Amino acid sequence: MKNYIKYISVLAIGFGFVACEPEFDNPIDENEFYTSGEADFSNYVSIGNSLTAGFADGTLYITGQEDSYPNIMAEQFSLAGGGTFTQPLMNDNIGGLLLGGNPIPGFNPRFVLATDEQGNPGPAIINQTPTTEVSNILSGPFNNVGVPGARSFDLLFPGYGNIGGLTTMPVSANPYFVRFASSPDATVIGDAVSQNPSFFSLWIGNNDILGYATSGGSGVDQTGNFDPSTYGGSDITDPMVFAGAYSQMVDALVANGSDGVLVNIPDVTSIPFFTTVPTQSIPLDAPTAAFLNSNFALYNDVVLPTLVNFGVITAEEAASRAINFEEGVNFPIITDDDLTDVSAILQGPPANLDPATANLLGQLRQANGNDILPLTAAGILGTTINNDPTLINGVSVPLADQFVLTTAEQARVTVAQNAYNTTIQALAAANGLAFADARSALQQVANGGVTFNGGTLTSTFVTGGGFSLDGVHPTPRGYAFTANVLLDAINARYGSNIPGVDIGNFATVTISND
Amino acid sequence: MKKVVSVFVLILVCAVTYAGGYRVSLQGNRSLAMGHTGVAVVNNAELAFFNPAGLVHLENKINLSAGGFGVFAEVAYQNAQFGDSASTEDNVGTPVYLYGSYKVSENFALGLAVYTPYGSTVEYPTDWAGSHLVNNIELQAIYVQPLFSWEVVKDRFSIGGGPILAIGGVEFNRNLSRNLTDLDGNRSNVTLDASGILEFGWSVGALLNLDNEDKWKLGFNYRSLIDVEVEAGDGEATFANVPNSPLAPVPNGTFDFTASLPLPAEWTVGLSYKPNEKWLFAFDYNYAEWSAYESLDIDFLNADGSVALQSLNPRNYKNASTYRFGAQYSPSSKLDLRLGYYFDESPVQSGFFAPETPRNDSHGFTTGFTYNINEKFAIDASFLYLRFEEIDASYDFFTETNGQTAPFRGTYKSSVFSPGIGISYKL
Known part of the structure; x- marks a missing residue:
């Protein structure tokens, strides 16, 4: 029996190297594998x-x-x-x-x-x-x-x-x-x-x-x-x-x-x-575009040139304020508070516009590709006011200032x-x-x-x-x-x-x- | 005998992976101590597994052998790029075996074998970095096999074999994706549970005496492929923590599922040499046909049988070899001492290293002894240390919901050791 014990101990020693836990050569959770360098992240x-x-x-x-x-x-x-x-x-x-x-x-x-x-x-x-x-x-x-x-x-x-x-x-x-x-x-x-x-x-x-x-x-x-x-x-x-x-x-x-x-x-x-709401966002067919343009004809062809003639706005501003719809996807009309406010002038002679129309045109222009519509505009664009089919936001009613981040802004x-x-x-x-x-x-x-x-x-x-x-x-x-x-x-x-x-x-x- | 069986069933718990794939190479203490060789070794009833053709050569009328192992396996994972690390839980697997043979006549014997050749238990910390591939898995397959052994040519050639009844089961949990949670941040996950799935296979072996002095023996054994097919109704898949939305891949609740897992065919040739009464040497070559494991595909079924969700998990295993060497020295009639070594080639190919079976090539070092208490009883003991190299590996076939694949990379290191004890009886 003594001999057997001797043999068994030899075998046991032979397996003495057995590791219970697997050990990596470079364990990432030990030996400062990651260091904080000159910094101290303790607090x-x-x-x-x-x-x-x-x-x-x-x-x-x-x-x-x-x-x-x-x-x-x-x-x-x-x-x-x-x-x-x-x-x-x-x-x-x-x-x-x-x-x-x-x-x-x-x-x-x-x-x-x-x-x-x-x-x-x-x-x-x-x-x-x-x-x-x-x-x-x-x-x-x-x-x-x-x-x-x-x-x-x-x-x-x-x-x-x-x-x-x-x-x-x-x-x-x-x-x-x-x-x-x-x-x-x-x-x-x-x-x-x-x-x-x-x-x-x-x-x-x-x-x-x-x-x-x-x-x-x-x-x-x-x-x-x-x-x-x-x-x-x-x-x-x-x-x-x-x-x-x-x-x-x-x-x-x-x-x-x-x-x-x-x-x-x-x-x-x-x-x-x-970046989500495209500025060019108003789809129109040809008859609707023509109809809208006829509504803005007076503004484009008479009001704006007259304001230039009277020196109220520059020719450049007049050009930026012109409204033009086409068949296809159009830019909405907006109120831009960096434009000259002409609502008061338009209520006087020679235009003598009613206050509602004058306010509509006061700081009106059509948006362009450099204007940005925030996400909040998504719920407004193309909707009607009081279910009135003639009052459409961005089409016949300008988008309010808060729905447009203009180039100047x-x-x-x-x-x-x-x-x-x-x-x-x-x-x-x-x-x-x-x-x-x-x-x-x-x-x-x-x-x-x-x-x-x-x-x-x-x-x-x-x-x-x-x-x-x-x-x-x-x-x-x-x-x-x-x-x-x-x-x-x-x-x-x-x-x-x-x-x-x-x-x-x-x-x-x-x-x-x- | 009946008592032995019931005790056996009580302790029959699933095993831990510690061979290539989910093969469990622990089918006998005497064989394991010699590097798990045994196809050409006539020793005791362990032959029922290794080569039933040899059962007829056992000297006694009745031979029994039973035993088990305690398997201590751990897998460590780390990813230095992201600072992730995880280790599997210390689960102790206890695979067991029971073999018996009865010599009906000089050239014919019957036998019975119960063993667990396939299984795997891997349990990572829940929601670890690879939890979209596996949180935990418990696979088990128990083989029950009646056998015959027939000496066809006296003192020269015998054959043996028999049908296999395989009883399979699986429990598997993983998260549905890398980041899907319910509103409170609990990871959406699925648990598959199926057990008691019955399939059939067979094995056959042959044993040849190469000389007249009984020194050289050549053995061959083949075990067939068994596909464990989970059909609708066999088990259930439970989805949990899925957000309440039709945009989620599947709602919370229980579904039928279908899946198929191959238990690969395996053949072995072995040679043994017994120069004298004190020494015995054995060499086995195993070839496991793992290429049968192409993909783990799971279909989750709606109540009407239509597919609610499909999970495709390419595995693409390759056939793999194992080379086994063993030696036995018997200083007296009371004691046999054994040593062994094997090299186990992993069936997992580069880019298919899934953490549910995190196995690379391994070296097995074994030892053990048999102590003969008396003419009838002997105690068999063994010890296995399985050494894995550290490996940088990835599983490249996880597909995100956007259709892009998101490889899961890291460094793995496994360690397995397993003491075993058994008893042999002859009459």
């Missing part, structure tokens, strides 16, 4: 607006927040020393806000892609009731201090999270920040800095132009007005105001030696809200955007921070798209995969793409090698008939 704080919060489909909801670009980045950071990342999660996946149990107007539940009786898909507001009560204040701090709707200077405004400011006239607080502000007079930037972040991302400024653009330029370009407390929600922020607010925030964030990434402002023309947006972006890039360079060029990245998505494993990401509304059903904010896949853009910039600046994510694993628009 990452993200600051920004709706994009940072994970806003999509017109609202904020839990799964959208989970797919916010900061949360995606934080998960990748965790491969190289990143810590936990907390967010002020909503109460549901419906979206929308309640105050004192009542829905807050303008803060509706989410869009979903629903089907009608014929099975045709289209965006629709989900038929469920919001459950997120704004007065239910969450106790933070939260790593994600993205506040939907915030403009640059809003982040510095004490009281932006004060619940009392929700019922003042005008409203001075933001219900999303009310939910998680550390105190009623806290500032967004203060709540970020007080967490002593080891790393931060700052993406702010989009709303400083976006409100103007989405409202078809119905707000005011406040360039030259240095008092943001006088701004309305659809105005363009003065670039000096932006620069002042932005540098103040960057200074506060880097004061304790924190590393970070700054993100520039994409073109509004990169988002489907402005686009130019104001671009001028401000370029100024902001110059500031952002300069401050990134001056402070040695990473700089993410979201503008170029989104241009790529909008112009041809970005290929990934299993498809191409584009900005086409509903089907492109990049943008949610509000036409402005990304889908989870769009946010994943954004996270990759920021990670690339961070890796380039700090010598880290944080991997990007496979954006094909992230969802696009949400289908639901709920």
Whole structure:
């Protein structure tokens, strides 16, 4: 028996090398396979607006927040020393806000892609009731201090999270920040800095132009007005105001030696809200076109030349105001508030037009290929007013200012955007921070798209995969793409090698008939 | 005998994959200890599996052999490009076997074999990076086989074989796509469940004594292809967490499904050499006709029998060889010591590496012993260590709803070890 034991032990030793667990030669979860380089991701704080919060489909909801670009980045950071990342999660996946149990107007539940009786898909507001009560204040701090709707200077405004400011006239607080502000007079930037972040991302400024653009330029370009407390929600922020607010925030964030990434402002023309509705959108047959032209003959042939003769408008403006319909698809007629308002003059002699006609013609012109119709125009174009078949929007009734972003209005947006972006890039360079060029990245998505494993990401509304059903904010896949853009910039600046994510694993628009 | 069978049935749980494809090469402790050779080895009732032609050569009137294995298998996955990693759950598979033979006359024996040649249990963390291909799978096939063994030419040539009743079952869960969820973010998934599917096959073997001193033997064995066909009504497919929308590929709920999985034909030639009473050497060459596994196609059926959804999963396996070597040394009449090695070629081709059977080529190292308690009883023990190289592989045939394929890539590393114990009885 002794011998047997000897033999058996020899066999046992022979198998002593047996490993229980499979081990990779280079396991990615060990041995600093991924490194943070010069950066320290242990306490990452993200600051920004709706994009940072994970806003999509017109609202904020839990799964959208989970797919916010900061949360995606934080998960990748965790491969190289990143810590936990907390967010002020909503109460549901419906979206929308309640105050004192009542829905807050303008803060509706989410869009979903629903089907009608014929099975045709289209965006629709989900038929469920919001459950997120704004007065239910969450106790933070939260790593994600993205506040939907915030403009640059809003982040510095004490009281932006004060619940009392929700019922003042005008409203001075933001219900999303009310939910998680550390105190009623806290500032967004203060709540970020007080967490002593080891790393931060700052993406702010989009709303400083976006409100103007989405409202078809119905707000005011406040360039030259240095008092943001006088701004309305659809105005363009003065670039000096932006620069002042932005540098103040960057200074506060880097004061304790924190590393970070700054993100520039994409073109509004990169988002489907402005690229989905074709400007040339009025189909007409030959008799209808002729009939309409006869109605505008007096305006074209008499009124406009007379106004030129009297020196009220230039010949150039007169040419831009001429109306001409043809058989085929036509540009709609619009009200352009950058045109000379001639409604008062037309009511006097020699025209002596009635007020209704004079107002119709006051700032009338036909749209051209450079004008942009926002997504909101889709529900208006070609519809009748009071079921009167002679009052057709875009055909016999001009589209109101809010449904057209004219060339002049686009130019104001671009001028401000370029100024902001110059500031952002300069401050990134001056402070040695990473700089993410979201503008170029989104241009790529909008112009041809970005290929990934299993498809191409584009900005086409509903089907492109990049943008949610509000036409402005990304889908989870769009946010994943954004996270990759920021990670690339961070890796380039700090010598880290944080991997990007496979954006094909992230969802696009949400289908639901709920 | 009846008691033995019922105990056997109680512990009959499915096995873990640890050979090429979903073949489970654990059909006897004595054979496994010698690299799972045995086509040309006349040793005990394990011959019922390896080569029934040899049963008639067993010295005793009644021979029984039963045993089992504890299989500890784990697969690790990682993708450095995206930072994804996952490891399968530590499931312990317990494949078992039971063989018996009864010598009716000098040149004729009958036998019975129950064994689990095919099976697979792989369980990844739910919603892992490859969850659109598999979350978890449990495949099992139990073969029950009555046998005959006939010595056609005395001391020279015998044949054996018999019909196979295969009992198959499958449980399989995977997500419907890489990103479809319900409104609350729960991944849409499908579970297939079918069991007790009966199919038939057969095996036949031959054994030739090459010399008159009983030193050299040549064996051959063939086991037929068995297609496990899941027909409508055999099982059910349950879809869960599908969003409430006609735009979804399928609604939530239970559907009939049809599918077909081949249990490939396999033939083996083997040579054994017994120079004296102390030593025995064996070599087997296996050839498994895996090319029968072209595609795993599943049709989900509406109540009226029409196809609600189709899932096409190309596999394109190739035929694969296994080379087995074993040696036995008997220092005394009480003890046999064994060592073995085999090289197992994977049937999975480049670009078809699906994580539900994540197998590349492997090297098997085996050892074991038999301790003869008395004239009738012996204890058989074995140990297998299966070594896999780390492999960068991809499955290139997952098709997105947009019609584009989305390859699933990564690095895999598997590890398997398996201690086994059994008992042999002769009368």
